[in-house]
Amino acid sequence: MTGKIERKEKYSTLKTELIGRLEKLKDEMKDMDNYVRQDIDDENLRDEDIFRINEKIKELEKQIINVIEG
Numbered sequence: 001m002t003g004k005i006e007r008k009e010k011y012s013t014l015k016t017e018l019i020g021r022l023e024k025l026k027d028e029m030k031d032m033d034n035y036v037r038q039d040i041d042d043e044n045l046r047d048e049d050i051f052r053i054n055e056k057i058k059e060l061e062k063q064i065i066n067v068i069e070g
Contacts, residue, residue: 036053036057039053
């Protein structure tokens with residue numbers, strides 16, 4: 001019976017940790033959105049910089065899809 005209680009507590013803690021990490025990622029995505037929009041509005045931004053930002057966002061999209069699909 002003790003094993004079941006420990007597992008349930010660990011599971012609950014893991015769920016709480018997961019939700020916290022998702023919230024942190026959401027905040028980081030908002031920050032990234034702001035930075036990218038500021039960069040795009042910068043008249044001194046070169047095409048190479050836009051390409052680099054675009055490639056990084058594509059890679060991030062792939063990573064998110066990998067997490068969702070498991």
